[in-house]
Amino acid sequence: MKSDITYRRTGKNMESIYYTNFIRSYPTHTHANHHTIGFVLGGAVCIVCDGEKKIYHEGQIFYIPSDTPHAIEAVEYTTYSMMTICVSVDEMLGREDVGEHYIKRLKRLIQEAPENAFLIKDMSRTINVSPYHMIRQFKAVCGLTPHQFQIQCRVRKAQKLLEEGKSVTEAAYAAGFCDQSHFDRCFQRIVRLTPGEYKIHAENVAF
Secondary structure (H helix, E strand, O other): OOOEEEEEEEOOOEEEEEEEEEOOOEEEEOOOOEEEEEEEEEEEEEEEEOOEEEEEEOOOEEEEOOOOOEEEEEOOOOOEEEEEEEEEHHHHHOOOOOOOOHHHHHHHHHHHOOOOOOOHHHHHHHOOOOHHHHHHHHHHHHOOOHHHHHHHHHHHHHHHHHHOOOOHHHHHHHOOOOOHHHHHHHHHHHHOOOHHHHHHHHHHOOO
């Protein structure tokens, strides 16, 4: 049986992913400002959400709120097929997040320019909190540490650049990765395709 993964983007606020006879697992990650709805088309898949495991079988639907840490695991090394749709919070609510809490501002800064260097010790000093407290608060709000979130955002930016026709090297450096091997590892861990594979896929699919 052929295994496949297909990404399709509808505008800038929605993405659908189709998994066919898939067996790979995804480590803990989040979908920043996006709600995720999944429908299991075949087999079974285990969703680990906030540390709680739940198995979904063919015909079942699952939902993962925005910024919620979760992982996807194959069940007893068997394949699964499913479709997931990621919809932005703004698209669903019809408005922009107007929260001005400093953690939300930091999150927005990272999302808008993940390639930039954000030094937590410097930022925490400007608002008179300890770096440890700032990291803990960020993880409580966003589900990941600032560093984990920035790496994830860099990979998401690289995906968009590859979709726009940039080379793998151009996408890596524009997204803030100075080391090609580090970029390859991070990209494959999150996307489950190499940057080169994703670029070929993007060229063959109309986003």
